[in-house]
Amino acid sequence: MNKPRKAVRRKSSGVTIDEVAAHAGVSPMTVSRVMNGQGKVRDSTRERVLEAVRELNYTPNLAASSLAAAQHTRIALIYTNPSGAYLRELLVGLLRVASRTAVQLVVDYWDDLDADNERKSARALAKRVDGVILPPPLCESRTAVNELVRAGVPVVAIASGHFRDDISCVRIDDFRAGKEIAEHLIAQGHTRIGCIKGRTDLSASARRFEGFLAALDDAGIALDPTLVQQGDYTYRGGLEAASKLLGLRHPPSAIFASNDDMAAAAISVAHRQGLDVPRDLSVVGFDDTSAATTVWPELTTIHQPIASMANAAIDILLRGIRRKDANTRVLSDHVMPHRLIARDSVAPPPRRK
Known part of the structure; x- marks a missing residue:
């Protein structure tokens, strides 16, 4: 006769929401709102909570x-x-x-x-x-x-x-993130900045480029159309776009790439042409994927x-x-905070000889 199986309860040693709340200095309800994307939470508070989440691996x-x-x-x-x-x-x-x-x-x-x-x-x-x-x-x-x-x-x-x-x-917020990283280049003194755009069928690509344009406009820098190349979010696409930018008679002193794969490709093209990054050319990426830290120098990028x-x-x-009632379908727009990660791929532009 087979004995009935006993239910086994697995004891969890994971971090609790109360520990995250204490670490971030907020209430558990605030942590819940941040994680669920519901209710209004200040950007600074949301960032503090997400930092606690990352540190505690919650x-x-x-x-x-x-x-x-x-x-x-x-x-x-x-x-x-x-x-x-x-x-x-x-x-x-x-x-x-x-x-x-x-x-x-x-x-x-x-x-x-x-x-x-x-x-x-x-x-x-x-x-x-x-x-x-x-x-x-x-x-x-x-x-x-x-x-x-x-x-x-x-x-x-x-x-x-x-x-x-x-x-x-x-x-x-791709617009805000694109604007922030372009402003980072401008703050270093760059005024001739090349841009490798992302795929044309993605709204995030368009928003990043719009943020780039807004940063130029705020700084009073006129857009040079020859400094804008279309990419496709692939390394190969980045190679082609960066080769065109660095092949110009007056090449840019910095390149804004819409993702890390294309930024890594831009660094490769620069090295092939004997350029030092960042002394001769600054490069920034987007997403903070593994590609950002497997190139030399490591990429300044936006952490998504x-x-x-x-x-x-x-x-x-x-x-x-x-939710059983399909007629009460509730949609969420969960906007998570990004961070600009400054590494070694950006420096002030070289002095003109």
Whole structure:
């Protein structure tokens, strides 16, 4: 006769929300608001809370009702043609959260599908998952989003440049971040700044470029169109764009690249041409992925909290899945703070001979 199995309760040694609150000097309710993207919280307070979260390696311990929703819940991450460094950061964040909950993570690769195949793939996926996370560039796919929303599947877009009216978003303020890092170059004395733009089909790319233009305008620097090159967020695209910029008769003294992969490529082109970075050329990137610290010199960049964004995306999805009444669907616009990380790739421009 088989003996009935005893339920085993695993004792958690994780950090509690009260410990995060004490570390940040705020109330547990404030920590909850920051993590859930709900309610008004000052930027300085939000940054303090997120810094405590990072230092303590805190992952929200979902309430019992959330855990009940998480059991046997399948959440899909769909990706296509991403930055490899960005995808690694995102997957690490998602896997860390999934391992601490009962969520099953499904990774689906859509290899540059056309609209009709995107529609078919979204329709098939909606039948076997409970929620979907869309990173760039699929966060901008109207076809995929429409099909998933029509099927009643909660969707969260990560790193979209703006809030949408049909799905939840977890993002940073790309305009403000782009403006801040351009202002950092200007403060060093650079007035001839090249720009390698991101993909044309991503709103975040457009917002970063708009921030770059705003910084130039505030400083009274006229835009030279020859200093703007189109990139595609890949290392190869960065090589091509940087080669054009540094091949100009009057090349820039600094390059603003819309992600770290393209910034790393710009440093490679500079080295190939015998230029010293940052003595002869300053370079900045965006996202603070592993690419930012695997080049020499290490990149000055904008830190986008990708792993924390993944954590917030899963939490938003679980709350949406738990909500039984589809007519009361609540959308979240979770704007997370970014940070400018100053490293060794920026210096004042060289003196003219």
